[in-house]
Amino acid sequence: MFEVPLAAAGLALLAPRPVPGPSLAESALSTLSDSAGPIVAGGISFGAHLAAEWAVAHPSRCAGLVLALPAWHGAPGAAPASRSARLSAAAVRASGVDGALSGADMPEWIYAELSRAWRGYGDGLAESLEVAASRAAPTLAELASLDVPVGIAACADDPIHPASVAAEWARALPRARVCTTRLAVVGVDREALGRAAVLAFLRAAGAT
Template sequence: MAAVTPSETSGLTTPSVLVALPGTGSDADYARRAFGPLADELGLHLIAVDPGPDGVGAAYLRALEDTAAANGPVLVAGISIGACVGVGWALGSDACAGVVAAMPPWLYDEESAPSPAARSALATVDLIDRLGTDGAITEMRANTPAWLGAELGRSWTSIGAPLRSQLAEAAAMRTPTAPMLSALRVPLAVVGVREDPIHPHDVARRWADLAPRSAMSAITFDDWGEDAGTIGRAAAAAWTDLA
């Protein structure tokens, strides 16, 4: 794990609960394993959210609003698209105590061409259209590191028919802009993954640099593959640095 690097910090609102939002094509099972160490470190109840048949964003926002109404201030932790939804919700809600962004994607206003994450999602949509979900899983596993292929094969099978529309939604999403991150009023803890071609570490650094109150830590791609909880431990280090 790389050293945590802070930016401007101040007092934190104490969260009552941690809501974990998975990335595109992933699910609550993975989000729970990834952010469990963060919840344990902070002593928070963890609610992991599955993407819904009515859309990733809709399901995530509904879960955030319902959880905040029932429990009070929420620390929202998201991977990739989950981080994007978390930032958008934080900008419009007084119930957000902070955001943890793991493997954030390109900023919408700083990349004119489709990002690697968007291209990956669109390529998978094309695979599903040509081969069906089972065929797409077989093709994906043949061209992906074994641990990631096994993980995505499990989650894609679990998601089922809505997977295609969820991937298309992610590819079309306008990720947070630089002005949005600069306007973020709550603390932002960022986890970058080195050697990740889909979510480059430099992009994670850019997110951290833009937010007024941020800290960042990093893990390697191999660390991530060996243990999903490495994400949560890195997030805990960054969040603790903000206190």
């Protein structure tokens, strides 16, 4: 989703494999810290939370953020994405990946994406989903401390990652822009989400 849009903006994509299980978040944060910086960090959904969390902790090493579909700020509370991840974890524990996916109501392309992504987590999938569901994202006050360009992509028709959350992040961040697309568009054009995030980043950086 991001490789081609990033390349068009002159940015190379580094996408390390996640480490499933209880160390999912810490391993991702360590990977960012081990990278030669300053770097532009990014991610989708929980990955966006982790990229922003890392930037808050290491502001001098972050050159910017390219984010898509942030799901909450601060504690997850009753956020739809947190609830969805918990339910998915329970379904995986009870029925395995195939059973969990077959019992979910979703467009065919999301089914295919989840089927591909979830299988990469192996036996650590359910625990990884629980980690994502329970970990706090940066608070709005923490986001306000980040004086770097931030591009945020949102889908106007995504009930799990409400566009209103992306707007709240953007209002808190000193140098952020939001570009929106729709799930229906991403379904036929996988790079649409990446293009929206990169375009927002370029606008935040003053490049367009």
